[in-house]
Amino acid sequence: MSEYKFNRSLELFKEAARYIPGAIPGHMTPAITVPGSFPYFAEKAEGCRYWDVDGNEYIDFMCGYGPIVLGHRHPKVDEAVRAQQAKGSCFNHPTELQVKAAKLLVETVKIADWAIFAKNGSDVTTYALQVAREFTQRDCVIACRGGYHGGHAWCTPGHGGLTPEDKMHIHLVNWNDFDEFKAAVEKYKGQIAAFISSPYHHPTFSDQYMPENDWWNKVRKLCDEEGILIIVDDVRAGWRLNIAGSDQHFGFDADMICFSKAIANGYPLSALVGVEKLKLASTRVFFTGSFWASANELAACIATIEEMKAIDASGKMWKVGTQFQEGLRKLGAQHGLKVSVTGPAPIPYMKFANEGDFRRMQLFSAEASKRGVFLHPHHNWFVSAAHTEADIDQALARCDEAFAVVKKTFGD
Amino acid sequence: MANEMTCKCKCAAEERQKVVAHLNMLAVLPRLEELVQYDADAQELIKGMKFSIRFRVMGGPSIFIAIGNGKITSTTDTTLSADTGLLFTSYEQANRMFAGEKVVPIPYWGAWRMSDLKRFTQLSTLLEKYLKPSDESLKDPGFKAQVVKMTLHTIAAGVAQLAEHDSKASHWAKSVPEGVAMFKVLPEGPAACISVQGGKFRPIWGEVKNPSVTTTFKDIDTALNLFTGKLDAFAALGDGDVRMSGLIPMADHLNAIIDRVGWYLK
Structure with a gap:
């Protein structure tokens, strides 16, 4: 197949730069992909594929950076949205859908006794911290180095516009290092409201790390002893590992779980769920937004959850994700390249094990992109329930060519 | 609360003076080396000159600058003895002098050599032309290329100073992975690198082999526009x-x- 060109993307980017700071701000900035070898603007999508503004077609392994869990333009989800849209979406009051969606979340997520909705992951991670502080009447929070919990001042990985006070109560420990965690609890004894963490560690520019050495059980036990709440940031992993919550996949119970991304198959929605004892405290934390009760997204959420359960979406993603991970390992070995494939199968990632600077990975992902496989060089990937065995086979065949270019360029 | 805020503002102002003094002395002043390599007026000024001077801020940075054989060299080596040593009693005093105000530092060593000091002041004025260039002067491509080179070097040296003395930057510096970051203007330079090892930041002039990360600028104009915001x-x-x-x-x-x-x- 002929390699893709990105002329229209570049044209639009130049125009965007005139009107929008950074042209494409945030995580979609081409600055952290391989500029010139990746599309910048999308045109349309269906299932596990999308097309950019130059008409190039991609097998999508980013799924909108996670939200597309059932596939783009899923007919049942979109129909639910259309039906609600016909009645209206943004009212002076919430609709019955808000009650239905909350009830469905409580029935679906194991630890959930209540649910509250917002729009973005950051909305609910920040709210969860406030609820924990209100409940415990403590200020400090422990989080993991390299963990991502959104773009608010207390957790942004950026530097601009912050004051030293923004993060003064956030204390960082290394993932899987229980001794360090215990030392932090000891150092700030009686002051820690919560431990916030993703269910497994998925930093950018890195392999992904599963919990090891009984990490979660030890953390849970110590938190119980010290009156510290556990907030699982399931914004990225939520629904893909286990629809009952990723804490259940890893064998423990969280106190609060933050969801977004996949919760409504691409429609903007986030939710915080929590255990009963936190319900009253949560009412004492002011929490609102103009669009947080909008009905369209809640209709999408209900349809997404029902469809995920009906088709065992998580099971499908584990299956195709495993096929993709094993295929990449096999191809890497065939080319004599050292690949490191990490993460749970529905959220895979690959890098080259013999480099710290990502140059092979940048070349590999650029070559894959030019052949119609969208794989981010530095950020974990996502599969959806719309990916089929045949899609994975096709993606692997194109990855084979990308591996060959890496081999030719770097040798090992 | 009001007292606390006043104290905080005062601390921030003091830190600013400290950081600017380190930048002036250890990132800007060393650019005299590159100035005399390029600028004909600067070369003329130091013709036949043999003179060394040490600037020192009480409790702060110190730099030794030697002029001789048509060249200027600078070092932070504190063991070298200069013809003249000038002491600033505070960061603020040093900064006022670098800003062009009339400040009289204390000569703590050697004698005032008025003619040499005068020529040194003239060199500083020439240096400012490159570090704060006018739009008119930038129409000369050679001058513009030199401006970019000296600015790049100021930045590389300045990062090392901020990583050590600026509270925000030193906090961010902890997040910088170890390695060497290279910045290069295409097609043929200039280039400079910043090495980060063991928490220490160090500028390197020119290119290195196998940098951890490479940033290239399409041309001199791109680099200049980026450097000047x-x-x-x-x-x-x-x-x-x-x-x-x-x-x-x-x-x-x-x-x-x-x-x-x-x-x-x-």
Whole structure:
């Protein structure tokens, strides 16, 4: 197949730069992909594929950076949205859908006794911290180095516009290092409201790390002893590992779980769920937004959850994700390249094990992109329930060519 | 609360003086070396001159500058003995002098050599032409290229100073992965690198083999516009005028410190 060109993307980017700071701000900035070898603007999508503004077609392994869990333009989800849209979406009051969606979340997520909705992951991670502080009447929070919990001042990985006070109560420990965690609890004894963490560690520019050495059980036990709440940031992993919550996949119970991304198959929605004892405290934390009760997204959420359960979406993603991970390992070995494939199968990632600077990975992902496989060089990937065995086979065949270019360029 | 805020503002002002003094003495003043390599007026000024001077801020940085054989060299080596030693009693006093105000530092060593000091002052004025160039002067391509080279060197040296003395930057510096970040203007330079090892930041002039991350600028104009805050870096990365390859988090964290160098030197 002929390699893709990105002329229209570049044209639009130049125009965007005139009107929008950074042209494409945030995580979609081409600055952290391989500029010139990746599309910048999308045109349309269906299932596990999308097309950019130059008409190039991609097998999508980013799924909108996670939200597309059932596939783009899923007919049942979109129909639910259309039906609600016909009645209206943004009212002076919430609709019955808000009650239905909350009830469905409580029935679906194991630890959930209540649910509250917002729009973005950051909305609910920040709210969860406030609820924990209100409940415990403590200020400090422990989080993991390299963990991502959104773009608010207390957790942004950026530097601009912050004051030293923004993060003064956030204390960082290394993932899987229980001794360090215990030392932090000891150092700030009686002051820690919560431990916030993703269910497994998925930093950018890195392999992904599963919990090891009984990490979660030890953390849970110590938190119980010290009156510290556990907030699982399931914004990225939520629904893909286990629809009952990723804490259940890893064998423990969280106190609060933050969801977004996949919760409504691409429609903007986030939710915080929590255990009963936190319900009253949560009412004492002011929490609102103009669009947080909008009905369209809640209709999408209900349809997404029902469809995920009906088709065992998580099971499908584990299956195709495993096929993709094993295929990449096999191809890497065939080319004599050292690949490191990490993460749970529905959220895979690959890098080259013999480099710290990502140059092979940048070349590999650029070559894959030019052949119609969208794989981010530095950020974990996502599969959806719309990916089929045949899609994975096709993606692997194109990855084979990308591996060959890496081999030719770097040798090992 | 009011007292606390007053104290905080005072501390911030004191820190600013300290950081600017370190930048002036250890990132800007050493650019005299490159000035006399390029600028004919500067070469004329130091013709036949043999003179060394040490600037020192009480409780702060110190720099030794030697002029001889048509060259200028500088070092932070404190063991070298200068013809003249000038002491600033505070960071603020040093900064006022570098800003062109009439300040009389204390000669703590040697004698005042008025003619040499006068020529040194003239060199400083010439240096300012390059570090704060006028639009008119930038129409000369050779001058512009020299401006970019000296600015790049100021930035590389300045990052090391901020990583040590600026509280925000030193906090960010902890996030910078170890390695060497190279910045190069295409097609043929200039280039400079910042090495980060064991928490220490060090500038390196020119290119290195196998840097951890490489940032290239399409041409002199792109580099100049970026250095002077006229270019949106993210947009430049997207349209390919600026390219990054390798360990991007290193360049990303360094860029935050670089922006702060620019803010201090405005």
